[in-house]
Amino acid sequence: MTEIAQPGSSEAPRPDPADGAGAAPVSGALVDSLGEVPVAFQDPGYRAAVVDLLGAIAYGEISAFDRLAEDARLAPTLADKLALGKMATVQFDHVEPLIARIAALGAEPMDAMGPFVKPFDVFHAKTAPSNWLEGLIKAYVGDGLAADFYREVAAFLDADTRDLIIASLVDAGHADFVVERVREEIERDPRIGGRLALWGRRLMGEALSQAQRVAAERDSLASLLAGGVDRPGLDLAALGRMFTRLTENHAQRMAELGLAS
Amino acid sequence: MTEIAQPGSSEAPRPDPADGAGAAPVSGALVDSLGEVPVAFQDPGYRAAVVDLLGAIAYGEISAFDRLAEDARLAPTLADKLALGKMATVQFDHVEPLIARIAALGAEPMDAMGPFVKPFDVFHAKTAPSNWLEGLIKAYVGDGLAADFYREVAAFLDADTRDLIIASLVDAGHADFVVERVREEIERDPRIGGRLALWGRRLMGEALSQAQRVAAERDSLASLLAGGVDRPGLDLAALGRMFTRLTENHAQRMAELGLAS
Numbered sequence: 001m002t003e004i005a006q007p008g009s010s011e012a013p014r015p016d017p018a019d020g021a022g023a024a025p026v027s028g029a030l031v032d033s034l035g036e037v038p039v040a041f042q043d044p045g046y047r048a049a050v051v052d053l054l055g056a057i058a059y060g061e062i063s064a065f066d067r068l069a070e071d072a073r074l075a076p077t078l079a080d081k082l083a084l085g086k087m088a089t090v091q092f093d094h095v096e097p098l099i100a101r102i103a104a105l106g107a108e109p110m111d112a113m114g115p116f117v118k119p120f121d122v123f124h125a126k127t128a129p130s131n132w133l134e135g136l137i138k139a140y141v142g143d144g145l146a147a148d149f150y151r152e153v154a155a156f157l158d159a160d161t162r163d164l165i166i167a168s169l170v171d172a173g174h175a176d177f178v179v180e181r182v183r184e185e186i187e188r189d190p191r192i193g194g195r196l197a198l199w200g201r202r203l204m205g206e207a208l209s210q211a212q213r214v215a216a217e218r219d220s221l222a223s224l225l226a227g228g229v230d231r232p233g234l235d236l237a238a239l240g241r242m243f244t245r246l247t248e249n250h251a252q253r254m255a256e257l258g259l260a261s
Numbered sequence: 262m263t264e265i266a267q268p269g270s271s272e273a274p275r276p277d278p279a280d281g282a283g284a285a286p287v288s289g290a291l292v293d294s295l296g297e298v299p300v301a302f303q304d305p306g307y308r309a310a311v312v313d314l315l316g317a318i319a320y321g322e323i324s325a326f327d328r329l330a331e332d333a334r335l336a337p338t339l340a341d342k343l344a345l346g347k348m349a350t351v352q353f354d355h356v357e358p359l360i361a362r363i364a365a366l367g368a369e370p371m372d373a374m375g376p377f378v379k380p381f382d383v384f385h386a387k388t389a390p391s392n393w394l395e396g397l398i399k400a401y402v403g404d405g406l407a408a409d410f411y412r413e414v415a416a417f418l419d420a421d422t423r424d425l426i427i428a429s430l431v432d433a434g435h436a437d438f439v440v441e442r443v444r445e446e447i448e449r450d451p452r453i454g455g456r457l458a459l460w461g462r463r464l465m466g467e468a469l470s471q472a473q474r475v476a477a478e479r480d481s482l483a484s485l486l487a488g489g490v491d492r493p494g495l496d497l498a499a500l501g502r503m504f505t506r507l508t509e510n511h512a513q514r515m516a517e518l519g520l521a522s
Contacts, residue, residue, distance in 0.1 A: 059339075065346060066330065069331070072327065073327065077371065113339055114339070
């Protein structure tokens with residue numbers, strides 16, 4: 001990989017729109033192990049897109065924390081409540097490294113998260129679970145879908161950003177808890193399976209609809225997938241295959257829960 | 262300190278009521294650095310009381326997490342929301358070591374927390390903040406009061422339990438954030454001071470009223486303060502001084518917020 005040496009400044013400066021044409025100053029935190037700034041960040045468009053993506057992921061984690069903490073109140077037992085609370089705190093713990101990276105990229109983390117508050121809040125408002133099982137399924141299916149999507153996008157990013165994103169997708173093994181609890185309940189009362197399968201489809205539909213809206217409004221995110229100077233991009237056919245993979249993984253998760261997708 | 266050697270078993274057994282007269286088997290986790298079980302735990306009454314206390318603290322942390330996560334939704338900015346979310350997760354992270362210790366003492370953690378669900382839930386229901394500032398003050402005043410109380414009680418316990426409780430009271434320095442935010446708001450609009458001072462008094466009143474109910478219903482907790490074989494106890498006068506200290510610390514916190522107590 002070709003890299004151009006550029007010493008980082010010790011402070012994280014605000015992005016300067018007037019500086020769009022050249023390489024904007026970047027923080028020391030961006031310098032890689034060789035003391036060099038990855039060439040991708042010489043492109044202010046790429047930097048802005050990464051800030052956008054990290055802002056989206058960070059707010060996504062905050063809103064997931066928020067909802068998991070709320071859904072924990074539907075828990076039938078203290079042990080269930082604890083398990084969901086643990087899932088919530090694991091999500092929240094991912095936020096700090098993400099916003100530290102946004103600051104290192106010279107952006108204001110709260111500003112970077114701002115554009116994503118509404119899409120996530122709308123998604124959660126439209127998919128408020130009406131009972132404990134729906135909340136569990138939402139946590140499992142929603143986190144899984146988000147993680148798949150970010151992992152796909154991360155493949156097109158510089159190594160450091162990719163590693164940071166992958167680290168923020170660790171779920172602390174609570175997926176097993178959800179699968180076990182949902183299967184137990186379906187075994188006890190198989191009639192609920194149909195309604196819960198419908199719920200899973202609705203979650204997928206709302207997630208896609210919000211993702212589409214974000215992609216339409218945020219050119220930067222779309223441009224990440226289109227590639228750049230030293231990064232490969234996706235053509236329309238490849239984009240289609242990506243969505244096929246996301247859908248297949250979703251179906252796989254529904255099957256693990258004992259539900260038809 | 263006098264100690265009687267007793268090798269611990271490797272598993273945490275359920276307490277056996279029939280075994281009440283002698284030293285019940287205790288887990289290996291209870292053995293101290295000299296490979297001995299502190300003499301206090303030879304007394305099944307003491308052990309039951311410690312389980313009760315740890316159950317109360319653990320559920321207190323879960324319910325604080327719950328409420329802080331809910332109050333975070335009232336936050337006027339994303340930065341405020343993050344700060345409150347962080348306070349919530351710090352509280353939640355204290356739960357695991359507490360329930361591990363309850364299990365090591367041979368009790369079922371969910372059963373141990375059970376009796377304290379209602380008092381804490383009633384307290385929170387009666388003191389649901391109607392706005393962001395009330396939520397902040399509740400977090401600060403409520404946590405402070407709980408921490409003071411547990412610290413007082415911890416002084417009467419064996420060293421290991423005491424250390425565990427003290428560790429679970431660490432607040433990760435978010436008190437400074439609350440003090441700063443509340444003072445800012447009062448500076449901006451001094452008229453709110455009177456209403457917020459009233460709010461602080463109400464929090465203290467409700468906390469005392471729930472604590473009193475718990476003390477009346479749970480003999481074990483009251484007996485902790487009364488002392489035992491190798492532990493000092495509190496007489497009525499000393500108990501009075503303890504409540505004076507709690508009240509003084511509360512007044513001190515209100516003053517730090519810029520409010521009359």
